[in-house]
Amino acid sequence: MSPLERRCRTLLRAYPRWYRRQRGDEMLATLLEASQPGQLWPSARDARALIVGGLRVRAVLEQRLSTAANLRLAAQLGAVLTVLVVVVGSMTNFVMMGPRLWVYPGPGYWLAYGLLGLAAVIAAWFAPRPVVAVLAVAAAVAGARVCWGRDVAAIVPAALLVILAVLVFLGERMPRAWLWLAGAWFAANGLQALTPVLTQHYRYPPLTVVLWTILATVLLWALVDARPAMAVAIYIACTYVVSHLLGYAGYGLALPPVFSLQVVVPAAVAAVLACGAFWRLRRQKAL
Numbered sequence: 712m713s714p715l716e717r718r719c720r721t722l723l724r725a726y727p728r729w730y731r732r733q734r735g736d737e738m739l740a741t742l743l744e745a746s747q748p749g750q751l752w753p754s755a756r757d758a759r760a761l762i763v764g765g766l767r768v769r770a771v772l773e774q775r776l777s778t779a780a781n782l783r784l785a786a787q788l789g790a791v792l793t794v795l796v797v798v799v800g801s802m803t804n805f806v807m808m809g810p811r812l813w814v815y816p817g818p819g820y821w822l823a824y825g826l827l828g829l830a831a832v833i834a835a836w837f838a839p840r841p842v843v844a845v846l847a848v849a850a851a852v853a854g855a856r857v858c859w860g861r862d863v864a865a866i867v868p869a870a871l872l873v874i875l876a877v878l879v880f881l882g883e884r885m886p887r888a889w890l891w892l893a894g895a896w897f898a899a900n901g902l903q904a905l906t907p908v909l910t911q912h913y914r915y916p917p918l919t920v921v922l923w924t925i926l927a928t929v930l931l932w933a934l935v936d937a938r939p940a941m942a943v944a945i946y947i948a949c950t951y952v953v954s955h956l957l958g959y960a961g962y963g964l965a966l967p968p969v970f971s972l973q974v975v976v977p978a979a980v981a982a983v984l985a986c987g988a989f990w991r992l993r994r995q996k997a998l
Contacts, residue, residue: 714751716743722758725765766935769888780883781992785938787878787885788892789945790871791832795897796950797854797868798832801825803904824853829897831872836887840880847876867954892939895925937991944984951977 712720719742723735742757753761776784802825827850834843851869899921926943933940952974 715746715753718751719743719753719757719761722753722761723765725762726768727765730765730768763935766932769886769936776883778992781938782941782989783878783881784883784885785941785988786945787835787875787883788889788939788942789949790875790878791835791885791893792896792942792946793871793949794828794832794850794868794875795893796900796946798825798828799897799900799904801828801854802901820853820856824850824856827853828868828872831875832893835875835879836885836890840876843879844876847872866957867949871949889939892925892929896922899925933988933991937988940984941988941992944981944988947977947984948981952981 716739719739723731723738726735738761742753745757746753801821805822805825827846831843831846831850834846838846851872854865854869854872903922929939929943955973955977
């Protein structure tokens with residue numbers, strides 16, 4: 712196998728396996744016939760066409776489902792992204808307590824909350840539906856125990872865990888192609904949260920750029936699959952708008968002004984993302 716053929720086969724992995732079985736050899740032959748003698752790498756044009764084409768084929772399920780079903784899947788992913796950030800926070804609190812673990816019971820609940828929440832997220836893809844429900848409710852209860860009487864905003868991830876279980880019971884399961892997004896999101900948030908603990912650099916952890924890179928990737932991904940963009944809109948609304956307002960209410964503080972930048976900016980970003988993703992979903996259904 713020549714280096715060019717090997718690299719073309721690697722690019723063809725952008726397409727799902729069933730598509731490669733049906734048309735992979737034909738596409739590979741076309742690429743090799745159009746190549747120049749001695750060429751070692753696919754052209755930038757061919758590489759871009761293969762990657763974009765593969766993503767479009769992987770998103771074909773979006774066009775087969777109804778708009779309501781796609782919105783349910785986007786809501787599942789939005790709940791997952793929000794819960795994963797809370798899971799990271801719980802596990803970070805556990806790590807930061809260090810030697811006080813044996814004299815203060817809180818970290819045990821934080822660890823349980825984190826592990827159960829992570830298990831519920833993984834189960835949403837792989838486990839039977841009753842298992843998802845049990846794990847989600849258990850994680851919500853553990854979260855309520857951790858934040859009982861202290862943080863009203865904790866009701867958001869607890870509610871999202873229950874909503875996730877309900878949406879899974881409604882029938883649709885998130886595509887496994889979304890696992891990379893959840894995994895990268897969890898890893899980046901976890902490493903960013905632990906950076907100050909491990910290195911004492913408390914300002915601007917370097918891994919912040921990874922989170923922004925993931926969000927930029929999701930926006931580009933919206934060109935072929937709008938549901939992850941809708942999920943990010945849900946995450947922003949839950950994390951920066953709803954939780955923020957509940958936090959004010961929980962501490963007995965006056966609500967921030969209606970036009971406070973802390974509320975308006977994330978709300979506007981979430982609204983723009985949600986509207987754009989919804990328009991994209993409706994447009995693809997009309998094609």
